[in-house]
Amino acid sequence: MDFKFSTEEEAFRREVKGWLKEAIPPRWRELPTGFWQETEESWKISRQFQKNLGMKGWLAPAYPAEYGGAGLGHIKRLILAEELTYHDAPVSIETEITVNWVGMALQHFGSEQQKQDFIPRIAKGDIIFCLGYSEPNAGSDLASLQTRAVEQGDNYVINGQKIWCSYAHYADYCWLGAVTDPDLPKHRNMSMFVVDMKNPGITIRPLINVIGCHSFNEVFFDDVRTPKDSLVGVKNNGWFQLAMALDFERSGVQTAAANKLLLDHMVNYAKTNKRGGKLLSKDPILRNLMAEMAIEIEVARMLCYRIAWIYSKGGHSNYESSQAMIFGSELLRRISDAGMRVLGQYGQLAFGSHRAVERAMMFRSYLASLSIGVGGGTNEIQRNIIAMRGLGLPRK
Amino acid sequence: MDLGLNEEQEMLKKSAREFLSKECPKKLVRELDESDSGLSRELWKKMAELGWIGLPFPEKYGGNGGTLLDLIVLLDEMGYNIVPGPFFSTVVLAGFTLLQAGSEEQKQTYLTKICSGDMIMTFAITELDGTYLPESIETMAEAKGEQYILKGTKLFVPDANIADFLLVAARTGKSTNPADAISIFLVDAKSAGVKVTLLKTLGRDKLCEVVFENVKIPSKNLVGKLNGGWPVIRSILRKATVAKCAEMVGGAQASLDMAVSYAKERVQFGRPIGSFQAIQHYCANMVTDVDGSRFITYKAAWTESEGLPADMEVSMAKAWTSEAYKRVAVLAHQIFGAIGFTMDHDMHLYFRRAKAGELAYGDADFHREIVAAQLGL
Numbered sequence: 001m002d003f004k005f006s007t008e009e010e011a012f013r014r015e016v017k018g019w020l021k022e023a024i025p026p027r028w029r030e031l032p033t034g035f036w037q038e039t040e041e042s043w044k045i046s047r048q049f050q051k052n053l054g055m056k057g058w059l060a061p062a063y064p065a066e067y068g069g070a071g072l073g074h075i076k077r078l079i080l081a082e083e084l085t086y087h088d089a090p091v092s093i094e095t096e097i098t099v100n101w102v103g104m105a106l107q108h109f110g111s112e113q114q115k116q117d118f119i120p121r122i123a124k125g126d127i128i129f130c131l132g133y134s135e136p137n138a139g140s141d142l143a144s145l146q147t148r149a150v151e152q153g154d155n156y157v158i159n160g161q162k163i164w165c166s167y168a169h170y171a172d173y174c175w176l177g178a179v180t181d182p183d184l185p186k187h188r189n190m191s192m193f194v195v196d197m198k199n200p201g202i203t204i205r206p207l208i209n210v211i212g213c214h215s216f217n218e219v220f221f222d223d224v225r226t227p228k229d230s231l232v233g234v235k236n237n238g239w240f241q242l243a244m245a246l247d248f249e250r251s252g253v254q255t256a257a258a259n260k261l262l263l264d265h266m267v268n269y270a271k272t273n274k275r276g277g278k279l280l281s282k283d284p285i286l287r288n289l290m291a292e293m294a295i296e297i298e299v300a301r302m303l304c305y306r307i308a309w310i311y312s313k314g315g316h317s318n319y320e321s322s323q324a325m326i327f328g329s330e331l332l333r334r335i336s337d338a339g340m341r342v343l344g345q346y347g348q349l350a351f352g353s354h355r356a357v358e359r360a361m362m363f364r365s366y367l368a369s370l371s372i373g374v375g376g377g378t379n380e381i382q383r384n385i386i387a388m389r390g391l392g393l394p395r396k
Numbered sequence: 397m398d399l400g401l402n403e404e405q406e407m408l409k410k411s412a413r414e415f416l417s418k419e420c421p422k423k424l425v426r427e428l429d430e431s432d433s434g435l436s437r438e439l440w441k442k443m444a445e446l447g448w449i450g451l452p453f454p455e456k457y458g459g460n461g462g463t464l465l466d467l468i469v470l471l472d473e474m475g476y477n478i479v480p481g482p483f484f485s486t487v488v489l490a491g492f493t494l495l496q497a498g499s500e501e502q503k504q505t506y507l508t509k510i511c512s513g514d515m516i517m518t519f520a521i522t523e524l525d526g527t528y529l530p531e532s533i534e535t536m537a538e539a540k541g542e543q544y545i546l547k548g549t550k551l552f553v554p555d556a557n558i559a560d561f562l563l564v565a566a567r568t569g570k571s572t573n574p575a576d577a578i579s580i581f582l583v584d585a586k587s588a589g590v591k592v593t594l595l596k597t598l599g600r601d602k603l604c605e606v607v608f609e610n611v612k613i614p615s616k617n618l619v620g621k622l623n624g625g626w627p628v629i630r631s632i633l634r635k636a637t638v639a640k641c642a643e644m645v646g647g648a649q650a651s652l653d654m655a656v657s658y659a660k661e662r663v664q665f666g667r668p669i670g671s672f673q674a675i676q677h678y679c680a681n682m683v684t685d686v687d688g689s690r691f692i693t694y695k696a697a698w699t700e701s702e703g704l705p706a707d708m709e710v711s712m713a714k715a716w717t718s719e720a721y722k723r724v725a726v727l728a729h730q731i732f733g734a735i736g737f738t739m740d741h742d743m744h745l746y747f748r749r750a751k752a753g754e755l756a757y758g759d760a761d762f763h764r765e766i767v768a769a770q771l772g773l
Contacts, residue, residue, distance in 0.1 A: 001405075001466060002398040003698045009397075075397055267771055281773040291767035295692075295712045302691035303684075309399045323684045380673070386683060387676030391656050394671045 005075070006241030016058075023052060028090050032351045033361045035216045036092060036368075039184065043170065047125070049090040054125035062311075067107070068120030077307035078187040078253045082292055085254035086261050093215070094128050094167045096252065100127040102175040105245035109233035111191070117175075117396050118194070130168040132176030132195070132219065133242070135161055140381050142177075143239060149178035149193065149231075156180075156231065158195065158224040164375075168204050168217040171197050175240050180235055189239040192245075196227045197287045211367050248320035249376045253308050255328025256301035261336050262365055263293050265341040265358055280342060289338050296335075301326045322382035329372035329379060336366040399691070403519035405469045412473035415446065416420030419550035420479050422742050429600040429745070435558050437480050441493055444513025453495060458511035464635060464701040464714060468642040468694065474721055475646025478745055480601075482516045482555035483644075488639045489554070490517035490563055497580065497628045506561065506582070519563040520550035520606050521629060528633055528758055530626050535608065537566035542580060544568075544618070546589075546611040554756075556604035557594045559585050564608070568623055570629035575626040582617040592634075592638075599752025634710050637757040639702055641693040641717040644753040648689060648724040651746045652682045669731070673710065680728045685720040692716050708770040711763035718754040718763075725750045 005013070028049075031042050053059040056100050060079040063069020070081075084091050105116060105124040121127045138145040147160025158178055168174065173194050180191040195202075201224040207216035255359075267290055270280035282284055302325035307317045340347035340364040353362040373379040387393040401409065419439060428434050442450055452467045453459025467487070474483065487510070494507045510514035515752055525532050535548025546566060556562060562583045568576035583590065589609040597603050620628050659670030669675050696709035723749040729736045736743040754760070 001401060001694060001698050003695045004702075005397055049600050068417055241457055267773065271771060287762065287768035287773050288764050290771060290773060291715070291764035294771055295716050295764070297714055298695075298709075298712050299688040299692050302695060303688060305397065306399055306687075306691065309397060312397075320687075322680075323687060326680070327688065329682055338748035380677065383677040384673060384681035387670070391679050391683060393656065393659060393676050393679060394668050 004371050005079070006373065009079060013079045013083060016080055017087075019056070020083060020087045020089060023049070024087065024089055025049075025281070031359075033359050033364060036209070036211065036213045038211075038213045042090070046090040046092060046094075046332075050095055050125040053091070054123060057123075059095070060103060060123040060126050063103070063107070063123050064120065067115055068123040074308045074311040075148070078305065081252070081254040082257040085257040091215050094170065097131060097166065097250075098122055098127065098129045098306060100252070101131070101245050102249040105175070105192075105241060106194075106232065110234075111229070111239045112121055113229070114194070114232060118210045118332050127172040128167060128170055129173050129194075130164060130165045130171035130197070130217075130219075131176050132162040132174045134164045136163055141379055142242075144192075145177055145179065145190065147176070148182070149180050149191065149226075151180075151228070152225075154228055155225040157230060158193075158201075158221045158226060160221050162219045162221070163216075163326055164207075165204075165217045165219045166215050168219050169206065169214070173197060174219065175245070180231075180238070181221050184236060187239045189235055190242075191235050192232045192240060193226055193230050194232060195221075195224065195230060199224050199226065201225070210370065211364060216388065244316075246377060247316065247318050247321055248324045250382070251307045251311070251317050252328075253304040255324065255332065256297055256304050259293075259297050259328070259331055259335050260299060262330045262332075262339055262362065263290065263297060265361055266290060266293075267341040267356065270342050286342055289341065293331075293335050296327075300324070303327055314388075319386045322377075322385045322390075325376065325381045326373070326380045326382045326386075329369070332365065333371050335370040336362060336369045340366055398709055402470060403467060408466065409469050409473055412448075412470055413476070415442075415708045416473060416477035416479060419725040420477055422478075422745070425478050425745060427529075429768070432594060432602075433558050434555070434602040437442065439479075439517075440481060441513055441696040443483065444511070449483070449491075449513055450511030452487070453491060453507060453511055457495075459507075464638075465569050465697050468639065468697040469707045471639055472646040472649075472690075475643030475749070476650045476748060478647065478650075480520065482558060482602075484636075484639065484643070485518035485555040485559070486510055486516050488636050489519035490561075490635070492635050493519060493563055493580065493619065493628060493632050495652050496631060497625075499619075502619060503581065503614075516555065516558055517561045517563065518553060518555045519632070520553040522552045522723045523549060524551055526552055528762070530578060530629075533565050533567055533574075535564065535566040537579060538565075538570050539568070539615075543615045543617050544615065546581065546583065546608040546613055548608055550606040550608075551561040552595075553604045555602050556585070556592045557602050558608045561585060562590075562606065563619060564606075565625055565629055568625075571623075575579070577623050578625040578629070579622050580625040580628060581611055581613050582619055583611060587611050587613070588765040597752065599748045600624055601749075601752050619623060633757055634700060634706060636694050637714045638693060638696045638706075638710050640756050641689070642697065644717050644721040644750065645686065645690045645693050647746050647749050647753070648682075648686045648721045651728040651743070652675055652679070652686050652723075654743065655679065655682065655731040659731055676729060678731060682724045684728050685724050688714075689717040689720045708767060711758075711766040711770070715760040715763035715767065717736075718760045721753060 029047050050320045060069045061072040062074050065071040114377050135145050149156040149158045161165050176193045176195050177190055177191050181189050203220040204212045205218040312316045349356040447460045450459035455461045491510050522531050537544040537546045554760045564581045564583050568579040571577040589611040591607040593601045593605045659675050662669045693713045696713035697708045700706040
């Protein structure tokens with residue numbers, strides 16, 4: 001066993017930290033923190049930052065060099081993800097979706113032509129994907145999706161409705177699941193497509209999340225024509241490909257870093273603020289609470305590191321990713337709650353309010369944490385995965 | 397970064413699992429739990445022959461030259477199978493202390509006998525308030541010619557009932573900082589004035605009260621420097637803490653494995669109860685607790701093993717594992733239902749160890765306070 005990073009990896013971390021000092025525009029530090037881009041302005045900063053990352057080879061550090069990646073491997077990808085998250089850099093869910101979920105799946109299942117077409121553009125930050133997974137009647141029971149793709153000449157014609165499509169209003173392409181043979185049973189009746197969002201027949205309607213931000217959308221497909229070669233992998237084998245993409249989605253390694261950012265904020269606050277004439281850092285209840293959070297972050301970090309380690313050895317992380325996701329998301333809720341307790345009355349102050357603390361980081365995290373145990377499969381579904389795939393418990 | 401065991405550790409783990417399931421069946425565990433000694437001489441001898449007792453000690457003392465991390469792998473398996481006896485006291489508490497602070501002569505005399513399985517030893521640290529703080533040590537050792545006279549009461553001392561020798565932490569002077577006047581002594585358990593009383597505990601481990609009534613100790617039995625005992629004890633407590641975590645991780649793993657295999661077999665409403673989401677989610681929570689505890693424990697052990705500052709890591713591991721093992725054991729009991737609440741069933745053996753492990757070397761609150769201080773709070 002060896003829990004340390006190599007000298008070279010440590011040097012890489014220093015390089016990333018040094019670069020970030022210069023690379024994050026000062027204006028970004030005046031905008032609301034983390035999770036979602038709220039405005040045209042923050043979106044533009046974020047997109048430009050991703051292209052800058054792409055130029056350095058750091059947007060898709062683990063992609064192979066032949067597809068425009070830096071070939072840096074999964075441990076350095078972990079280091080980059082941690083530093084970007086901890087420093088609240090202008091990267092957000094759209095990067096995750098495009099680079100780490102869809103891009104990874106395309107590398108596994110795409111034809112050579114699809115790979116040549118998409119992967120280098122993803123690695124450079126030139127294109128953005130949205131996901132076409134959930135439907136109004138297919139949430140946790142995703143395999144019962146209804147959107148149809150019917151072969152017609154050189155095309156598939158798509159009809160149906162998708163929901164919770166983050167950044168569909170900005171996306172260039174949709175990574176879409178649709179039924180291609182309704183006569184086959186669930187799990188064997190669907191295929192995955194890459195659909196150009198400029199196609200006629202696509203209508204996008206915004207859904208505003210509880211933070212007040214437009215991230216989600218409903219996307220309607222009315223007789224949308226997509227070329228036959230936009231089908232990815234094997235026809236009717238889409239469920240397997242989608243499940244693999246979900247494994248990638250659940251393999252995020254940055255949750256511990258996100259939580260560490262929040263912990264440092266509250267520790268710092270506790271060391272410098274008094275209540276009832278006494279420093280908060282001297283309050284035994286808050287000391288115990290913050291120590292507990294630090295310990296849980298360490299557990300979360302190890303669960304994340306395990307994922308990176310599995311991938312670095314050429315393996316595939318499945319239920320291990322679900323463990324990290326459940327733990328990290330539920331920890332985010334506990335940490336946000338702990339942070340609100342430390343901040344006391346100040347915790348309720350929103351971004352832009354007089355006397356708000358640290359751009360209302362804790363306030364936003366407290367609200368945002370509601371979604372974290374839901375997206376990418378609810379924590380209930382993740383627990384099913386751990387039980388059935390990890391522990392071999394029976395389905396029936 | 398490499399989060400896997402090396403080949404030798406994998407082999408050790410595998411052979412330990414096989415050996416213990418054969419040589420230390422639950423029938424023996426129960427017998428020893430219910431006995432006054434808690435010791436099977438036969439098993440002890442076999443563990444010595446396998447090189448387990450000498451695993452982390454240098455070859456020149458008859459040891460195996462392994463690392464703390466190797467020992468952690470073994471303790472994980474010992475916790476999995478629940479191995480009663482003085483292994484922890486002799487190897488972790490006493491052996492490491494002698495290795496770290498003992499004179500060459502003491503190592504040749506005592507550590508060699510420990511490695512060969514011919515000597516059982518423990519370390520009497522805690523007193524009436526049951527904590528692991530220097531100010532709690534009130535037992536006095538007064539110099540008198542070529543001897544020290546030891547006087548005081550130690551409590552919650554593991555395996556003192558069968559120990560041939562005891563290491564004893566005692567105050568050897570007055571100091572403003574309570575950590576500055578503590579020394580460690582080797583005491584023959586047969587010395588006049590040593591009185592050992594076995595306590596009856598929830599964990600059914602063999603904790604004792606040891607009263608020293610003017611016990612005469614030869615000066616040469618001072619271990620390490622006079623008044624220099626506390627830094628040694630701190631270092632040993634750090635190792636003992638992470639070693640206890642490893643045992644607890646193993647126990648939690650066993651609780652999980654037992655519950656999962658029961659959930660696959662037990663049929664209610666016409667289907668295995670493991671197909672119900674309520675049970676599946678319990679199991680998912682349990683395996684995440686087990687894996688999290690294992691990683692945080694192994695990281696702490698690795699940090700200590702590398703000689704890096706490990707106070708934070710070790711306290712994090714103990715705070716987390718203490719509570720995680722309890723959560724896992726409670727959920728396992730829930731899955732077993734009523735049958736788990738019987739003496740005949742094995743589950744309570746683990747539930748008992750979870751509590752005993754939590755209390756040893758500082759509970760979660762104790763270690764969270766250390767973490768808070770390390771955070772700069």
